[in-house]
Amino acid sequence: SAVISQKPSRDICQRGTSLTIQCQVDSQVTMMFWYRQQPGQSLTLIATANQGSEATYESGFVIDKFPISRPNLTFSTLTVSNMSPEDSSIYLCSAGTGAEQFFGPGTRLTVL
């Protein structure tokens, strides 16, 4: 299994600002993903974080709004740009090397 940590665990931000969330895995993994969980909802995939290349975004999510980096096999960042109250959600990183995916504790973001 993989142990995943995220920073920050929570934040309260002002409209129009940006926040970068970090995801660290305790071992090298082939796959890393970013998910969003809006209040009272299930999880929706934002993008696949590709090591050394541009992320692959799902329908409805764009790079300008959610830039993602993955410089190596254990680390990734997600930036939420030009935030609005609608971006208030829990953002979760997941990672795995094969069939099973593991999740970080999530980052709870509130935008005022």
Added chain:
Amino acid sequence: KQEVTQIPAALSVPEGENLVLNCSFTDSAIYNLQWFRQDPGKGLTSLLLIQSSQREQTSGRLNASLDKSSGRSTLYIAASQPGDSATYLCALVSQGGKLIFGQGTELSVKP
């Protein structure tokens, strides 16, 4: 487009009961299926992974089954405890590792 449905949305049972959570999906051409637990305001804990060639997996008081032909999976929890109270999510795993989640079942086990 693959859709995942979980029934019921919420369930309240007395301590000690055995219970079944249901998950259905529209496309039987799945890779794997994974069950998770989420405590309020927390991340997800992986409970069981069923690979597409398997029919069930067991871990302690938990047993998950998979019937691809009917598009269904069930999570059986034996002798439920208050500590089992959480939201349970099933997710289809694509070959690329992406997960498609159901809406979850919120379980409350009363002492």
